[in-house]
Amino acid sequence: MTTVESAPLPQLTATLRRLYLVRFAFAAAWAATLLLTAPGTGPLLTVLLVVYPLADAAAVLWQLRSDRHTPGPRVAERINVAVSLAVAIALGWASTVSVAAALGVWGAWAATSGLAQLVAATQRRRSGGQVPQILSGAISVVAGLAFLAQSFQDADSISGVGGYAMLGGIFFLISAIRLSRRHRQAA
Known part of the structure; x- marks a missing residue:
């Protein structure tokens, strides 16, 4: 590996760390709002549910833009x-x-x-801090299938989604901490 190929990695690490901290803060605030308001069908539920995937899309776009010079999981992220x-x-x-x-x-x-997260994190594992993202991706697959199964049983509560979002946020926080440690060790 040449110096040119490895140069973007510290910048990518710093960018991913910031992104993961922002994603943690957003997930925590969003989950708290959902759990504290416990909305049924109506405008508040609609706004909360629409905002989360929009924030997810924005975060993934931020990630794509920040590491465009390094090889990686572009297709899965797009x-x-x-x-x-x-x-x-x-x-x-x-x-x-x-x-x-x-x-x-x-x-x-x-x-x-x-x-998609599982694939992206697996392909990006050399940048460090990706084990929590791999675990989070796997848990999301299982949780998603469980939510889907609950929906067929005519579920009347969506509060489990708040807990799921909070857990995802915690995984982002753990990834940010791991990236910080790796960055300090490399310096």
Whole structure:
């Protein structure tokens, strides 16, 4: 490996660390809002459910823009952005139909984006701090399938999504901490 090829890695590490901290803060605030307000169908639920995948798409775009000079999982991340945008629209509609419909859309999205996250983190593991992201992706696949199954049982609560989002945020925080440690050790 040449110096030119390895130069972007410290900058990528710093960018990923910042991104992961922002994603943690957003997930914590979003989950707290969802859990404290416990909205049923209505405008608040719709706004909350639409905002989350939009924030996810924005974060993945930020990540794509920040590491465009390093080889990596571009296809999985681009698919993740497209899926998140489509899901924001689908959740906007589903949340006006029923909680179960919204939970089904969320579940399908969690499973799909979890798979994309798993692929992206696996391919990016040399940058460090990716084990929590690999675990988070795998958990998202399982949780998404569980949410999807709950939706077919006519679920009337979406509070589990708040816990799921908080857990995802914690994984982002752990990744940020691991990247910080790796960055200090390399310096």
